[in-house]
Amino acid sequence: MRNLAINLIGPGGAGKSTAALLLAERLRIRAVDLDRLFAERARDISEYINRFGYEAYARQNVEIYRLMLQEGIDGTVVALSSGFMTYSQDIHPDYPRLRRDIEQSPATFVLIPSLDRELCVAETVRRQLARPFARSRVAEEAVIRARFPLYVGLPPRKIETMKSLSLIADEICEFGPSSATV
Secondary structure, three states, X not given: OOOOOEEEEOOOOOOHHHHXXXXXXXXXXXXEEHHHHHHHHHOOHHXXXXXXXXXXXXXXXXXXXXXXXXXXXXXXXXXXXXXXXXXXXXXXXXXXXXXXXXXXXXOEEEEEOOOOHHHXXXXXXXXXXXXXXXXXXXHHHHHXXXXXXXXXXXXOEEEEOOOOHHHHHHHHHHHOOXXXXX
């Protein structure tokens, strides 16, 4: 079987970046955080968005992911940006295909604090407000309320992240393709 990339998608604060690092360490593979890659190129994400707009950020984010694929990401755990699966279909010429491939991959997992909407909103807001680049409580709550139905409606397996990172990694390994059970 092809050694697929493991894609972690979900809201900000769901634990994608941290889980990617633990999983990569456990599987002895590489971890890539799409937001960190973006920040390496553009420095501060919030500043970039304020200067050029969210659509420019989204377009560049898709382009960075596309370039990663071109270079080869098999055998890599990729933590995608929280909004990656929420972009408009016309944000980038390759986005519809990339999104479809991510959704259909047996190695894609939606990490989400809880499948209970209100618990997910409360926990996501709590986690996001602890970050230095957080929006206001009202803005964070509006974002997760708007995106929650999308995340839970995506085809990949959902993994609730209000538990230990070790249990999250165990669940990904248990349900992932053979490359995730190394």
